[in-house]
Amino acid sequence: MTDEEINAEIILDHYRNPHNYGRIENPTSEVTEYNPVCGDTVHMEVVERNGIVEKVSFLGRGCSISQGSASMLTDLVTGKPVEDVMKMSSDDYLKILGLDLGPAREKCALLSLNAIHKALKEEGDQ
Amino acid sequence: MIDGNLIKNDFPILSRKFHGKELVYLDSAATSQKPRSVIDSISDYYENHNANVHRGIYRLSEEGTELYEKSRKNVADFVSADAREIVYVRNTTEGLNLLAYSLGKKLSHGDTVLLTEMEHHSNMVPWQFLRDKGVRIEYVKMKEDFTLDMEDYAEKLKMRPKIVSVTQSSNVVGTINPIKEMVPMAHEVNAAFIVDGAQSVPHMPVSFSGLDCDFLVFSGHKMLGPMGIGCVVGKLEELRAMDPFLGGGDMIREVSYDRATWNDVPYKFEAGTQNVAGSIGLSAAVDYLRNLGMNNVREHELLLIRETSRRMGEIEDLEFFGPADPGIRGGVFSFNLGSVPAFKLERDLKSGNLVVSRGVHPHDVAASLDMHGIAVRSGHHCAMPLMGRMDVAATTRASYYVYNTVEDVNKLFIALNDVKREFAR
Ligand SMILES: Cc1ncc(COP(=O)(O)O)c(C=O)c1O
Numbered sequence: 001m002t003d004e005e006i007n008a009e010i011i012l013d014h015y016r017n018p019h020n021y022g023r024i025e026n027p028t029s030e031v032t033e034y035n036p037v038c039g040d041t042v043h044m045e046v047v048e049r050n051g052i053v054e055k056v057s058f059l060g061r062g063c064s065i066s067q068g069s070a071s072m073l074t075d076l077v078t079g080k081p082v083e084d085v086m087k088m089s090s091d092d093y094l095k096i097l098g099l100d101l102g103p104a105r106e107k108c109a110l111l112s113l114n115a116i117h118k119a120l121k122e123e124g125d126q
Numbered sequence: 127m128i129d130g131n132l133i134k135n136d137f138p139i140l141s142r143k144f145h146g147k148e149l150v151y152l153d154s155a156a157t158s159q160k161p162r163s164v165i166d167s168i169s170d171y172y173e174n175h176n177a178n179v180h181r182g183i184y185r186l187s188e189e190g191t192e193l194y195e196k197s198r199k200n201v202a203d204f205v206s207a208d209a210r211e212i213v214y215v216r217n218t219t220e221g222l223n224l225l226a227y228s229l230g231k232k233l234s235h236g237d238t239v240l241l242t243e244m245e246h247h248s249n250m251v252p253w254q255f256l257r258d259k260g261v262r263i264e265y266v267k268m269k270e271d272f273t274l275d276m277e278d279y280a281e282k283l284k285m286r287p288k289i290v291s292v293t294q295s296s297n298v299v300g301t302i303n304p305i306k307e308m309v310p311m312a313h314e315v316n317a318a319f320i321v322d323g324a325q326s327v328p329h330m331p332v333s334f335s336g337l338d339c340d341f342l343v344f345s346g347h348k349m350l351g352p353m354g355i356g357c358v359v360g361k362l363e364e365l366r367a368m369d370p371f372l373g374g375g376d377m378i379r380e381v382s383y384d385r386a387t388w389n390d391v392p393y394k395f396e397a398g399t400q401n402v403a404g405s406i407g408l409s410a411a412v413d414y415l416r417n418l419g420m421n422n423v424r425e426h427e428l429l430l431i432r433e434t435s436r437r438m439g440e441i442e443d444l445e446f447f448g449p450a451d452p453g454i455r456g457g458v459f460s461f462n463l464g465s466v467p468a469f470k471l472e473r474d475l476k477s478g479n480l481v482v483s484r485g486v487h488p489h490d491v492a493a494s495l496d497m498h499g500i501a502v503r504s505g506h507h508c509a510m511p512l513m514g515r516m517d518v519a520a521t522t523r524a525s526y527y528v529y530n531t532v533e534d535v536n537k538l539f540i541a542l543n544d545v546k547r548e549f550a551r
Contacts, residue, residue, distance in 0.1 A: 016551040018482060034469070038489055038505055039519025041469035061469040061519065063489035064549060108489065 007098035015068035019075055024057045029122045033115040040066040040108050044074075044115040053077050053085055053120070058112065065105050069097055070112035082120050088113065128418055128426040130531035136161040136414075137529050147499025150534045155297050155325060155458055155525035156503055157347045160411070164350055167410035171403045179402055180376055180393075194402050197409035198392075204412045205323075205342065206333040207359045213392040214405055217356040218324040219248040221343035222291070224358055224371040224395065225320055226252035231369055233288055235260030240287035240317070242266040242274055242303075243515055244296045247508040249322050253291070266292075268515065272299045272449045279308065283315050290317045294326035298507045298523070299448040300431075300458030302326070309339050318364065324348055328527075329427060329456055331420040334359045346404065350528075351411035355404030358395070365391040372397040415528075423528055427457035430526045430535055434459045437539045441546065443484075447521055457526035460507075463491060463546055468519040486549040488522040494548055495522075498541040 001009075027045035034041045040062030047055040056074045060067055076096070077085045093113045094106065101109055134140045137159045142149050151159060177187040179194045195209070202209040215221045230253075233239075239253045243265045253263055264282050267275040274292075283290075290312040295302045305321055312319045318340040326332050327342070328349035334342050341364070346355040360368075370377055370388055374397035379387045388394040415423065431452045438444055438461075447460040464485030488504030495502050504522045506513045513520065524538055 012548075015549075021482060036510070038487075039466075039468050039513075040487075040489075041519075043469075061466070061483045061487075063487035063493075065489070066487075105489070105493070 003098060004100055011068035011072065011097065011099065012064055013068075014071035015064040018058075018067060018071040020057045020071065020078070022057050022059065024055050027055075027057075029119045031115050031119040031122065033111050033118070035062075035066075035107055035111060037104075038063065038108070040111055042066060042070045042112045042115050044070070044112065044119050046116065046119045048082060048120065051082050053080050053082055056116070058115075062111070063105075063108055065099075065101065066108040066111050069093075069109045070115075072097070073112045073116060077116060085116060086120055128422050128528055130426070130529055130534070133418075133529045134531075136163070138162060138165070140529060144499045144501075145497050150498075150500045150530075150537050152500060152502045152524040152526065152530065152534065152538065154328075154348070154527035154530075155507075155523065157353065158328065158350050158527055159529065160352065160407075161350055161414050163414055164352065164407045164410045168352060168403050168407045171406045176403075178399055190402055193406050194400065197405040200409045200412050201357060201405075202359075204416065205327060205357075205359060206335045207342075208362065210391055211334070211359050211362055211365065213358040213360065213365070213395040214400060215356050215358055215395075216354050216401070217345040217347065218246075218322060218343050221356055221358040222248050222320075222322065223252045225291075225341055225343070226255060227371050228368040229289055229318065230256045230261070233259070233261050236262065238262045238264055238285045238287040240264050240266065240282055240285070240290045240312075242292050243268040244274070244299065244301065244509070244512055245291070245293055246297055246322065246324070247510070248324075249291055249293060250511070253289075268301075268512075272296075272301050272447065273454065274301070274303055276304070276307075280311065283311055283317070286315045287312075287317045289320065291320035291322065293322040293324070294332070295329065295456040295458075297325050297458065297525075298509045298512055298521070299460055300455040301449050302330075302454045302456055305337055305339065309337060313338075325456055325458075328415075330424040340364050346408040346411065349408075349411055350414055351408035352404050355401050355408045360391075362391065365395070370394045370397070374398045376400075418528060426528060427526050428452055430530055430532065431455055431457055431459070433532050433535045434524075437535065440539060441542055444542075445485075445518075447516060447518070457530075459524045459526075460521045461523075462486070462488065462518060462521055463542065463549075466519050466521075467517050468514065482551065484551065486545065488520045490549050491522045491542075491545055494545045495538070495541050498537070498544070500538060500541055502538075 028048045030045040032043040042060040058070045175189045177190045179191040199209045267278040309319045320341040321339045323344040327344040342359040347353040377397040443464045445462045466485040492504035502524045
């Protein structure tokens with residue numbers, strides 16, 4: 001298997017058995033991101049304490065890329081400093097996913113990253 | 127009878143391979159492929175006859191003009207209209223914008239335009255522009271069986287709409303609407319009737335004079351012709367009474383620094399240098415279709431739709447969007463593998479409906495079919511309101527044309543079984 005195929009399997013695995021799926025109690029913020037073109041939706045809930053992402057969960061509906069990458073992201077950011085998560089760029093995250101995605105599906109892959117950025121920003125604004 | 131296998135030979139692109147598989151092109155509702163004769167006619171124009179039309183006195187320019195007008199006559203014959211009733215535009219979208227602009231100019235505050243719930247965005251958005259001047263837009267309901275609610279139509283006609291604009295065949299659910307029955311009902315209340323023929327003219331016999339509608343709009347690229355050429359067919363007296371849409375060269379009779387007078391129809395709607403090569407390609411496409419016979423084209427697609435309906439039961443949880451009766455269905459197969467409802471915050475979050483959805487998202491279906499060499503469309507098919515009405519986020523759509531075969535349908539179903547397995551959860 002090529003690296004790309006392995007990465008595709010990993011995403012598919014997250015899609016089939018999503019991690020951190022559901023809601024959490026007393027989130028410090030929550031955000032819903034939606035792509036009107038395909039209807040992909042990711043809702044993220046976050047508990048942030050002392051500048052650390054303590055807990056994240058997501059819910060949603062959409063293609064394997066949008067849902068699989070959301071699940072992967074929740075693993076990735078849990079326990080991380082908010083600052084680091086905010087610094088993660090689209091390119092950084094696409095590199096981590098390691099998939100050869102066309103422009104349309106890159107949007108699917110980035111839905112959850114946009115959601116968490118918005119959630120953490122909202123938190124910071126308060 | 128049409129033999130799709132023989133016809134495939136006429137379409138150079140269909141010999142391409144993707145991911146090692148022969149291309150099975152099932153997206154003709156978006157755009158059709160082009161036969162060799164159409165491609166050649168365009169090259170021939172540029173190689174031998176190119177000059178700006180209606181302007182030059184020299185022989186070459188006259189040749190171009192002759193070809194352009196010959197195309198107009200050919201297309202007019204194809205849809206049983208007079209050549210003067212054919213206005214060339216870029217596509218259906220531009221045609222509908224032309225009508226919304228020129229007919230819309232005569233509407234005033236409180237007037238109604240009647241559409242249906244199954245219209246393409248191009249038959250909604252141009253009319254929505256008229257809201258600024260207080261024009262009301264109403265929609266005929268679609269019933270649960272994906273046909274138009276004719277009682278609702280009769281009821282809404284009582285509002286005495288000035289314009290009724292309806293698709294003859296839906297690009298999403300395939301429904302063929304009873305236009306022949308709808309036109310006289312609209313005329314009874316003095317409404318002008320517009321037929322969006324984008325999905326009908328390519329696929330079945332359509333007669334402009336037979337339908338007795340006021341306008342018929344269609345795109346060349348969906349009927350084996352090139353992109354960038356389409357038609358507004360309009361009754362002469364209607365076209366004459368309308369103001370032009372675009373201003374510029376060719377559409378005028380006389381221009382002073384203050385004002386201008388308009389050329390005759392159809393030229394008053396054809397401002398600027400026209401897509402002459404496109405019109406010649408469209409004419410070649412019309413020749414190709416006429417040679418097959420539009421009744422045969424329709425019969426061929428019926429065969430593929432019947433085969434599709436027969437195979438549908440093989441796939442558990444398949445949700446199908448379209449009328450059950452193939453007799454009122456175009457060559458369109460819209461479906462989902464399991465249910466793919468739109469995510470609605472209030473409904474899904476607050477009702478505690480938090481389970482992982484089992485349906486396979488149409489994006490995954492289309493991407494996975496691509497790996498089998500099968501090209502289908504997934505998404506909202508430029509009909510977002512209809513998606514909402516059907517409570518789906520998106521669908522996958524396979525659409526057929528003359529070069530598709532029962533074997534293509536077979537390949538689709540074999541691949542769909544694989545897709546289901548791949549994304550099961
Ligand atoms: C029913 C219908 N109307 C209008 C259009 C718009 O056609 P075009 O994109 O060629 O302007 C389409 C194309 O998808 C269609 O299917």
